[in-house]
Amino acid sequence: xxxxxNHVESGKDPASKNSSIYAFVFRIAPFVSLFLLxxxxxxxxxxxxxxxxxxLIVLRKMIDMLFNPVAKATLLQHAGMSMLRVICGLGxxxxxxxxxxxxxxxxxxxxxxxxxxxxxIRPIPVLAWIPLIIMWFGIGEKAKVxxxxxxxxxxxxxxxxxxxxxxPALYLDVGKMFNASTEKQLxxxxxxxAALPSIFAGIRNATSVAWMVVLASEMLAAKSGLGFLxxxxxxVFDISxxxxxxxxxxxxxxxxxxxxxxxxxxxxxWNTGIKSE
Amino acid sequence: MENESKIRVDxxxxxxxxxxxxxxxxxxxxxxxxVCVVGPTGCGKTTFLNLLTRIYQPSSGELYIDGIPADPKKxxxxxxxxxxxxxxxxxxxxNLEFGMKxxxxxxxxxxxxxxxxxxxxxxxxxxxxxxxxxxxxxEQRVIIGRAFSTYPDLLLMDEPYGQMDVKxxxxxxxxxxxxxKEFNSTVIFITHNIEEAVxxxxxxxxxxxxxxxxxxxxxxxxxxxxxxxSEQFIALRxxxxxxxxxx
Numbered sequence: 057x058x059x060x061x062n063h064v065e066s067g068k069d070p071a072s073k074n075s076s077i078y079a080f081v082f083r084i085a086p087f088v089s090l091f092l093l094x095x096x097x098x099x100x101x102x103x104x105x106x107x108x109x110x111x112l113i114v115l116r117k118m119i120d121m122l123f124n125p126v127a128k129a130t131l132l133q134h135a136g137m138s139m140l141r142v143i144c145g146l147g148x149x150x151x152x153x154x155x156x157x158x159x160x161x162x163x164x165x166x167x168x169x170x171x172x173x174x175x176x177i178r179p180i181p182v183l184a185w186i187p188l189i190i191m192w193f194g195i196g197e198k199a200k201v202x203x204x205x206x207x208x209x210x211x212x213x214x215x216x217x218x219x220x221x222x223x224p225a226l227y228l229d230v231g232k233m234f235n236a237s238t239e240k241q242l243x244x245x246x247x248x249x250a251a252l253p254s255i256f257a258g259i260r261n262a263t264s265v266a267w268m269v270v271l272a273s274e275m276l277a278a279k280s281g282l283g284f285l286x287x288x289x290x291x292v293f294d295i296s297x298x299x300x301x302x303x304x305x306x307x308x309x310x311x312x313x314x315x316x317x318x319x320x321x322x323x324x325x326w327n328t329g330i331k332s333e
Numbered sequence: 334m335e336n337e338s339k340i341r342v343d344x345x346x347x348x349x350x351x352x353x354x355x356x357x358x359x360x361x362x363x364x365x366x367x368v369c370v371v372g373p374t375g376c377g378k379t380t381f382l383n384l385l386t387r388i389y390q391p392s393s394g395e396l397y398i399d400g401i402p403a404d405p406k407k408x409x410x411x412x413x414x415x416x417x418x419x420x421x422x423x424x425x426x427x428n429l430e431f432g433m434k435x436x437x438x439x440x441x442x443x444x445x446x447x448x449x450x451x452x453x454x455x456x457x458x459x460x461x462x463x464x465x466x467x468x469x470x471x472e473q474r475v476i477i478g479r480a481f482s483t484y485p486d487l488l489l490m491d492e493p494y495g496q497m498d499v500k501x502x503x504x505x506x507x508x509x510x511x512x513x514k515e516f517n518s519t520v521i522f523i524t525h526n527i528e529e530a531v532x533x534x535x536x537x538x539x540x541x542x543x544x545x546x547x548x549x550x551x552x553x554x555x556x557x558x559x560x561x562x563s564e565q566f567i568a569l570r571x572x573x574x575x576x577x578x579x580x
């Protein structure tokens with residue numbers, strides 16, 4: 057809990073004469089970078105557009121895919137499939153991960169038992185689980201959701217647990233002073249709200265992991281999804297399809313992280329931008 | 334009943350192992366009285382407070398509120414902490430409501446008290462702000478307001494203005510006096526700032542060096558608002574300073 061911000065609240069930059077120029081530069085800088093990227097892309101692509109399509113070709117490909125289905129689905133439908141898988145896997149991870157992390161953080165005996173087990177399994181990255189999952193659950197939707205679930209669970213549990221553990225004792229003292237004596241009261245009125253920003257940081261992390269895992273799972277075996285599109289592009293040597301898929305993945309990923317930040321601002325308006333573990 | 338003491342501290346002694354921290358402390362506080370406790374750093378002021386809030390149990394002696402041994406379950410004891418302790422996830426008005434909610438005060442009454450406190454604190458315009466958006470001194474005012482909100486039998490304050498600059502301190506001291514008069518609370522205010530003690534208190538208890546005893550019990554009978562540069566004020570301040578010196 058840093059309280060430093062309050063001390064500098066009235067600190068105005070004395071050299072404010074230059075600040076409007078700086079503000080302008082900072083505002084246009086991102087667009088300049090983006091323009092440069094597109095420019096360099098054009099330059100690098102050159103004439104050899106079968107191997108290295110230029111941005112215009114990729115854009116045209118994306119627009120084309122919006123209306124003409126690839127493998128029986130339009131671009132938005134593929135994106136929707138990927139999103140749906142993420143939402144399912146992430147949803148289960150949130151439903152199970154938050155209570156689990158909270159229990160590990162709050163209750164000493166849960167920490168000693170389930171917490172210890174979790175610490176043993178946690179270092180195994182989700183990619184290492186994939187063969188086992190495929191052998192047990194096949195290559196269908198269930199397997200994909202399980203992969204995402206495993207990948208998303210860890211950051212959620214770890215952040216919930218750390219959030220609970222680092223609730224300042226002072227807040228609990230305030231509660232006790234007002235005679236909030238039951239565990240439930242302390243947990244619901246103080247510990248959970250205090251840990252919420254950290255829990256949300258875990259969800260934000262989990263979302264990016266889930267997005268990564270869904271693409272991996274779709275490249276392994278799938279008939280839809282953005283990961284599948286990229287892989288299909290490789291199989292048929294359509295590099296514009298690969299690149300269009302990649303750009304779509306980037307856009308959809310950005311949309312997902314925008315969505316989580318939006319929900320986060322609604323759920324904990326007092327505190328945004330807590331760093332996750 | 335009226336003249337009977339609200340708080341009676343009776344031969345309160347606290348030992349941690351062999352270390353005697355508080356040695357046979359006895360005093361009384363009347364209903365609605367404002368008492369300041371001053372003493373050298375490390376003399377056991379915090380231990381003393383923790384005994385009053387029942388975080389610690391005394392080694393011997395007892396603390397009575399209205400003649401009954403103090404019990405946080407029966408009595409309404411409130412505490413203003415030294416550190417900024419407003420809940421960051423609650424707005425100003427929700428923070429004021431926090432204690433009342435736990436104490437299960439009905440919603441209409443809560444709303445009434447919140448409005449009253451906000452008005453007294455002059456914080457109506459920031460009622461929906463989060464503590465993070467406020468300055469440290471404004472946050473401390475929320476904590477003071479929260480401490481008063483439950484209409485406590487006994488309000489303990491542990492150097493709540495320890496981190497404030499001089500100007501803010503004067504402002505907040507006047508504010509706490511305003512709340513105290515308005516709510517007719519019984520206040521025990523701990524501070525190491527002698528000027529603050531003389532400015533606020535009706536009575537000042539001077540603690541000695543460890544093991545802490547009550548060295549002196551000084552009535553401050555100056556008219557309010559007090560003039561810190563008046564002769565009597567300075568004389569009292571000097572007297573307490575001399576009494577507190579341990580070197």
